[in-house]
Amino acid sequence: MDYKLMAKEILEHIGGAENVANMTHCATRLRLTLKDTSKADDEAVKGINGVINVVNKAGQYQLLIGTEVPKLYDEFENLVKGTSNSNFEEKNTDSSESIISKIFSSVSAIFAPLLPALAGSGILRGLLILCVQLGWISEDSGTYSILFVTSMSVFYFLPVLLAFTSARRFGASPYISALIGAALIHPDFIALIGNAGNGATTEFFGMPVVLMNYNSTVVPIILSIWAFSYLYKFLDKKVPENLKLVIIPLVSLAIMVPLTVIIIGPLGVYSGELVANGVNWLIERSGILTGIIVGGGWSVLVSLGIHWAVNPIMINNISMHGFDYIVPFTFACNFAVMGTTIGVYLKAKNSQLRSFAMTGFITIALSAIIEATLFGLLVKNKKLFLAQIIGGAAGGAYLGLMQVVANSFVFGSVITLPAFVGDNPNNFIQAIIGLLISMMVSAILAYSFTSRDERLA
Structure with missing residues (x-):
């Protein structure tokens, strides 16, 4: 796929x-x-090789590409910033984009780069x-300790990782931002809490500081880097x-770390605990x-592209x-989509439709990506949806x-079913039953709703 050509064609039609x-x-x-969505030719964009579908929802013009979208984005970004629109970031800080759209865009941009690490x-x-x-590995062994640390490090160091991705979104220095996140989980800072836990107090130049354990937290560092982005842009203009x-990192760290731990x-x-609770x-x-x-x-949220707002809670x-x-419910959605592909495959005679349905089933089973099936089959057929x-x-x-x-944050597929394995073996069994219900009900209904001469629209 020539992503540079693809990016050029997209620009021409939007x-x-x-x-x-x-x-x-x-x-x-x-x-x-887009500043003016009327300038975009939806049908022309859909006709570009590599573009699966176009959705204009939640204040965004969304092009469904697939898992190779980062490659397209890199080429697209180069084209946009390499033209007369080179002051892109500065020009659009006061964009007319709605608050809701900005929130969705920010959440998506902050978490998307971390999804492979979180899923793996x-x-x-x-x-x-x-x-x-199964008794294959002992919890007292070095093997267990090494693998445990490997699997849990992404959560422990979330403040550092989110600081980096948040900085890229908000326009601050990613490396200074990462240092701010690292300061929050430094062993000496955590030691100040002692055995008291969250709510312990200390002081900073006489000001009281309520101490928190920030490892594995999500909201504090995102808010901190959002605030830091304004300070960083101010310093970048004035210094x-x-x-x-020397001055920018010195002033940034001296102000932002205390401001973060104090306020x-x-x-x-x-606030994060309040929403999650x-x-x-x-x-x-x-629960029902x-x-x-x-x-x-969940599929409706995915079709609108606003499901990202729920991911931070999970x-x-x-x-x-x-x-x-919540993760198990997203599994139910994905397995239901798989069920519809089964129903269509078993009922339809058209080879193209059957092939598309089977490809969709395999894709979801292995990668948990439902968008291609969602837009290519379900959205076009209201009964199947x-x-x-x-x-x-x-x-x-x-x-x-x-x-x-679910004991891990993963996307719903067959290979991610180990997320339901835990101390309670019944949890895994009930998860399998629930997912089979999703698949069977949707498969039966899809089989009933599909005509034998059904074709891929």
Whole structure:
């Protein structure tokens, strides 16, 4: 695939580089904020080789590309910033993009680069637990310790990793930002807490400081780097060029680390816990209803590209509590999509449609990427979309009833099933039952809704 040519063709059909107000990407989509969406020719963009679909929702012009989207993004970014639009970042700080759209864009840009690390670590963690339960690895062995550290490091060092990706999103120095995150989990800082835990106090030049353990946290560092981006841009404009090397990092660290531990950090910890606890409270009080809503509605969020707003809650639950209730519901959605492909494959006679359905099944089973099937098959056929929603809701209801949890943040596929392995072996069994319900219900409905002469639109 020639991604440079692809990027050039996309620019030509969306009004040129000067029409691009902002850009980012997630795991499968190129996400653009256009100054004037009327200049974009949707059909022409869809016709470009490599573009699976176009969605203009939530204030973003989204191009579904697939897992190779980072390669396209690099070429696209070079073209946009290499034209007369070279002051792209500075020009668009006051973009007319809505607040909601900015939040979704920011969450997507911050977490997308970390998804491979989170998914890989999650699968490794599940496999390690499984090996322990089967007696293949002893928890007292060096092998276990090494693999445990390997699988959990991404969560422990989240403040550093998120600081880096947040800085790239907000326009601050990624390396100074990483240092701010590292300061929050330095052993000497953590030692100040002692045995008191969160809420212990110390002082900074006479000012009281409420201490928190920031390893594995999500919200505090994102808020901190967002605030730091304004300081960094101010210093970058005011400090003479020959003094920037020393003055900017000195002032940045001297201001931001104390500001974070005194004000931003505690607010971030408590606000993050409040949101996560609220979601978990709802699930524990009405697991069935939550399962129906999330299991059935997750594909709708994915189709709109706004499912990223929920991912931080799941990551926060895993990193803080070691488990999460929402991840299983997203599995129910994915397995329901797989079920619809089974129903279509078994009923339809058209070889092209059957081939597309089988490709979709294999793709989801191995990679958990549902967008191609979602846009290429379900969105175009409302009955099949309904079959998937009902299947996801049915499986989600069962998972919620049985209070199934995931022990890792992963995306729903066959190879990520070890995420349900834990100290309670019944959790894995109930997860499999719930996912089979999703798949079977959607498969039966899809088979019923599909005509034998159905064709791929």
